[in-house]
Amino acid sequence: MAQYAVLIYADDSAHAPEATATADVHAEELADSGSMLLAYALTPRDLATSIRADGITDGPFVDAKEIVAGFYILEAPDLDAALAIAGSNPVVRSGGGVEVRPVHSGGVMVQPVS
């Protein structure tokens, strides 16, 4: 098995409850199937702040129509399997898309306190 990061690209991060509903259902399905190891949804573009050598700017790092709205880590035997799972993300059918990247290394550094 290998790990793949799935970066979700959309016009903006979902923030209204009705807009996150489909994403939540999808996330639950993936979690139930056991293929999703970790997932984060991010706040909207207005809250993004970027830093470069020449200073701090308001907004996402890459100036584009889409932003990274969230990401998750999948476990899959090969790229085709990962693409099949990532391609089922509802964002693909609502104007956005996903980028699939094999994970080189890493993981959660500190166990969350329960």
Next chain:
Amino acid sequence: MTDQSAVEVALAEAHRREWALVVAATVRVVRDLDLAEECVQEAYAAALRTWTRDGIPANPAAWLTTAARRRGIDAIRRDQTFRAKLPLLVEPVEAVEDAAVNHLVDGDGAVRDERLRLVFLCCHPALGQEAQVALTLRLVCGVATPDIARAFLVSETTMAARLTRAKKKIAGSRIPFRIPRSSELPDRLQAVLGVVHLLFTTGHTAPSGPALVRSDLVDTAMRLARILRDLMPDEPEVSGLLALLVANNARRGTRVDGEGRLLRLKEQDRSLWDRPAITEAHLLVMEALPDRRAGRYVLQAAIACQHAEAPTSATTDWPQILGLYNALLALWPSPVVALNRAVALAEVAGPAAALSEVEALDRAGQLDGYHYLLAVRADLLRRLGRTADAVNAYQQAQELTENEAERRFLEDQIATLSGRRPASPTGTAP
């Protein structure tokens, strides 16, 4: 001792016919494309020596596969620790069990699967099309890297780097070495057919350079299309692509005159067209067209057949061709298809109707810099008697094309219209 030249002939034949199978079967064992390629190359070199000494084996493919795999296994043993750090090619579990060479080379179905796996691996949509083309030529067709570089007019270093990058992506992102599931097949097949079609069109009208056709590329594309058809006889688009290539290639010798000047369809000597090839294309189209999965390649082939089968240019069935273009455009709304449809429309509804469509396409801007649009526009303007506008459009087209035969053709049109040369018996665009 066997006659050296007989061995060379047998080896060339084995290279042409069996390279893909030997590579695929070796990849299965060593699970590394670079190592497999190296072992296969060594196996072919060893064959020259051994076959000269011991005679040509009854089954050259089995001999080469065994030799390449043995080298691969030796290399793996020598380099256990080094290989432990490499990402290996991913194979589905069920495929690993039936790895016996005899099974591979005897059973027809198994051989088919081996080569198909390799084709689908090389044309995986996670690879860019340039990489797909290069990998297919190297691993499926056995074309040497310097020759691939020459065909695509890049340096050998660039091509070698492109191949290395593609192989790294296959291993690093774990692109699996398997045949796509039926749910994935339509998309995956499009990528494969796209690679073969690109090879053919690159060879058929070389993007730059003195000659119109580069026959080595055309031959390779034709060979690949035939292999695919053998491997997937039930896929209509595979038959469609083969038919398209066969029908276009049937006119190969007649597309330029003795001086390398481009001849348009209506100027070509139809008596020199390859009739048996046109019949073959026709039969393929007839078989594929009724299938509900028939797509753009079947329709393009049907159009090519309509042109190829007309006994004279004047008897071309333009309404039928326009109907096929309408179907093609509905299926594949590309501006290039719309442009070709306009050429057919000019024959059915007159140049004025076609010109307004071409001008709409021009305004849409998707074909900016596409010299065929300007050439078609120029031809329509000429037919409408707007000579000055036509000359202007021809000049713009000429500035944009880099193929020498096409440039000369456009130059001739300008000269004719400007009254510097007697009118040639010409009409529609190529």
